[in-house]
Amino acid sequence: MNICDWYLFNGVCNVISFQRFIRPRVLGEPCDEAAVASAMPQARAVFKDCRGCSVADHILPGRA
Helix, strand or coil: CHHHHHHHHHHHHHHHHHHHHHHHHHHCCCCCHHHHHHHHHHHHHHHHHHCCCCHHHHHCCCCC
């Protein structure tokens, strides 16, 4: 959960979602693709770190 809160949301989702959805649809401005591209390395790192993680592993260890 903390990985998602601190790294995925703060460093990635707020940038990408703002650029891809809020700016064009709400503000009527074009997406800043450079901002999206700069967030992608962190997104890939977070997804790599989360790969294989399961909530069930923490709630019911050994019973995923």
